[in-house]
Amino acid sequence: xxxxxxxxxxxxxxxxxxxxxxxxxxxxxxxxxxxxxxxxxxxxxxxxxxxxxxxxxxxxxxxxxxxxxxxxxxxxxxxxxxxxxxxxxxxxxxxxxxxxxxxxxxxxxxxxxxxxxxxxxxxx
Amino acid sequence: xxxxxxxxxxxxxxxxxxxxxxxxxxxxxxxxxxxxxxxxxxxxxxxxxxxxxxxxxxxxxxxxxxxxxxxxxxxxxxxxxxxxxxxxxxxxxxxxxxxxxxxxxxxxxxxxxxxxxxxxxxxxxxxxxxxxxxxxxxxxxxxxxxxxxxxxxxxxxxxxxxxxxxxxxxx
Numbered sequence: 001x002x003x004x005x006x007x008x009x010x011x012x013x014x015x016x017x018x019x020x021x022x023x024x025x026x027x028x029x030x031x032x033x034x035x036x037x038x039x040x041x042x043x044x045x046x047x048x049x050x051x052x053x054x055x056x057x058x059x060x061x062x063x064x065x066x067x068x069x070x071x072x073x074x075x076x077x078x079x080x081x082x083x084x085x086x087x088x089x090x091x092x093x094x095x096x097x098x099x100x101x102x103x104x105x106x107x108x109x110x111x112x113x114x115x116x117x118x119x120x121x122x123x124x
Numbered sequence: 125x126x127x128x129x130x131x132x133x134x135x136x137x138x139x140x141x142x143x144x145x146x147x148x149x150x151x152x153x154x155x156x157x158x159x160x161x162x163x164x165x166x167x168x169x170x171x172x173x174x175x176x177x178x179x180x181x182x183x184x185x186x187x188x189x190x191x192x193x194x195x196x197x198x199x200x201x202x203x204x205x206x207x208x209x210x211x212x213x214x215x216x217x218x219x220x221x222x223x224x225x226x227x228x229x230x231x232x233x234x235x236x237x238x239x240x241x242x243x244x245x246x247x248x249x250x251x252x253x254x255x256x257x258x259x260x261x262x263x264x265x266x267x268x269x270x271x272x273x274x275x276x277x278x279x280x281x282x283x284x285x286x287x288x289x290x291x292x293x294x295x
Contacts, residue, residue: 041231044238045181068193071200075207080288084281087194091277094186098274100179101267105172106260111165113157113253 150250158249169241173234180230183270187223190277195219198284209287215280222276226269233262 037043067086073079108114150158158165195216202208236259245252 041227041234044177044231044234045184066193067189069197069201071197071204073201075202075205075287075291077288077291080284080291083194083198084284084288087190087277087281087284090186090190090194091281094183094190094274094277097179097183097186098270100183101176101263101270103260103263103267105168105175106256106263111168111256112161113154113165115151115154115157 150253154253155249158252159246162245165245166241169237173237173241176230176233176237184227187219187226187273191216191219191223195280207287209283211283212280212287215276215283219273219276219280222269222273226266226273229262229265229269233259233266236262 067090069083069086104110195212199209199212199216202212236255240252240255240259243252243255
């Protein structure tokens, strides 16, 4: 008799424990995944972040064109010619971006903070 | 005691000399310029960040393409044809390792750039400028990594041309 009276109370307590437990697990996994997202650097590449929409889609079209060279078949002068052709296409794209991390955009002059009167200047 | 002192002094001296971003005091005029142009500097930093991110994606895709679609497949094909080249295999390993360096450099650069964007250039231009110099150094590291990757790709191209000449000569 006493057992049957306690049952609903225990059930409510278990429900609260279940809700709190699942809430804690959800919070812990969210924190862990955000940490991984940040630590791996994916956060800096995520273009779905607010403010990361680009007008210039020049690169995206090029990125879609994937070069390939089959790992099957003979090694001949002609097959290597084909290989070099594919390689040169990608090399050209890499060379087009060679100055993408030049120091210029962060120089004192570009930021409008250069001092010309001989005061300390650390331009690069 | 003397030895310990000498050792500590040497460590401190080396750390000071090795640290590429040692703090330098700005002149009053430059501090004023940073404070006055704070908003436009922040806008410029945002643009730099956007284009850096875009370029990282583009270059990452190109390096990935060269490594997995071209060099790895060529290596495999050479092995299947009993013409395995240690030179090309080594280039594959070096490119793979340098690609990781490139990715890591970009992540570090982005972290520093984010910190710079969040720092107060209006009230503390000195601290802002110190952070700016760190970001410049990190940006240079990306550029250096790109150059090393380009060198490896260039060497790889030469190796393939050499192999082609050997085939022409019937070797």
